[in-house]
Amino acid sequence: MSRYDRYVLSQYLLFFGFFALILVAVFWINRAVVLFDRLIGDGQSALVFFEFTALSLPNLIRMVLPVAAFASSVWVTNRLNSESELTVLRATGTSPWQMAKPALAFGIITAIMMSILTHFLLPTSIATLEQRETEISRNVTAKLLSEGDFLHPTRGVTFYIGRIDPDGTLNDVFLSDRRNPDQVVTYTGGKAYLVRDEDRTHLVMVDGMSQRIDMQTRRLSSTIFSDFSYDISSLANKAEEKTRNIRAIPSLELLQDRARLIAEGPYSAGALAEELHLRFARALVCVAVALIGFSALMVGGFSRFGVWRQALVAFVLLIFVEGLRGVVSEPVLENADMWPLIYLPTAVGVTAALIFLQLASKPLGPIWARHRHGRRSQNGDETEGGMA
Structure with missing residues (x-):
């Protein structure tokens, strides 16, 4: 990567950390209020409260990480566009495909973060949280005294x-x-x-x-x-009788011991396949949303009114991709062989980003301008012929 690409990538990561921190803080406050009322009201100490909130952080981060990646991509691209840095690059002959390299690298980095989170940190935190809930539920004295x-x-x-x-x-x-x-x-x-x-x-x-x-x-x-x-x-709540949370099962166990899990647990083959492939799809969708945020703002020329139209299109596309993730899960739950549908939202997002980049590399503006000029010339000839 060139020095400019590294500079843009550093801006992506900087604002990604900012947006992720803000979103996690908002979700954490809502979660902390519920935990505080439940734990402190049951006689638990503040140390237990902070332990439970810390164990719930991986799940909160998993929820906000794609949104933070999208917001960072849109924010940085808009700032580069408003400061004419992208205009200068285009003037030097740099294509939108080349300018998308930092966004692609940023998406891959966030995908690696999401993979570590979903495959390792999240199952461990959920399993530890269930174990601590079991221990606390057995502590009847703390509840009743x-x-x-x-x-x-x-x-x-x-x-x-x-x-x-x-x-x-x-x-x-x-x-x-x-x-x-x-x-x-x-x-x-x-x-x-x-x-x-x-x-x-x-x-x-x-x-x-x-x-x-x-x-x-x-x-x-x-x-x-x-x-x-x-x-x-x-x-006390008999947590030891609760079913093992499917999200607490390690990915390696889902991959290798699926037959045993189906025989021992209440989860079907479709549920296990949906959970396993969803962990991979969550990482890949980070690449898609990062490219969507960049490529959508590259479509269209300079405007005094900014790029709010392109940003709105990118936001609508993000909502569509996130909504599609919920739709494709139902067929997989019924039939495990339908697991490729889990990756459909990522494919749709990446395809849309590639279309935007293609439109940005070959804008329609000059074509429409030539078409309008041709029509104007034709109308002018007809007018002159009529006057003659």
Whole structure:
């Protein structure tokens, strides 16, 4: 690459980092609000909150990286055009194909970033995030040890502690279990203790009462007990029973052990093929959007009104490519042999970029000018003939 190409490539990378940082920050704030409400509200520490937000960053970056690449390509190309740098290059005989070299190199670099992200960082982060969610869901004590608040550790269950002594004794305990639609059970106890038994957690209530309401007969029965043990392990989310996330499966395992994954897991051959090829397609689409952003702005001549029309065309094409990515997934999910459709959006984007570059290298302006001049001359001859 020439010195000018390296200069343009550095501008692409600079503004790519800027746009990626802004977009990730926006998405991260929205994600952080949800995580803060869920984790801090469940009694977790700020360290756990920052750990979860860090593990969710690869997925956020994966979402915004193609958009940041497109925005950087459009911004830098527009600036080079407005500062007449591209005009000078054209005047020296440089073709749009040669000027597209930095954009192509920029697209390849972003594609490499996306490949590292989708094949390595994203599966690892999702697997680690699932493991940490499992560990936290088992920590029932952290969820329930909050005095003075009515907690809802799971749907249909309400738990309340009036006061917690320094030695861990729970006072004025209230537990309402409404998970069974035919029966509502309410437990109250003057004192209670949390007891761990291997991987189980029991709430031992002392000097309390149990009240059961039969929703069919509307009959209430009460039982006074001196001590009662209630297994509260079921109140935690049983993450260990959750299905393995398909995005947490490494790409090498998807490529080599597909038959085993189909036999062991709930995922079909189409779902596994769609996930594997989508990881490759996400990288290739970065090349397509970078070329679209550059080539679309190269079409047309100089205008005092800027290149907003070309930018609008590029933006519409970007939306079309992104929307097409969602359409082609359905046939692949039904039939794994249709996996080449996953690469159709990339092919459409690259084809459109090549057409734009061809139009830029052979503009239609002179042709239309000659055509209009010919018509004007013909009309002039006819007029002169009529006057004669």
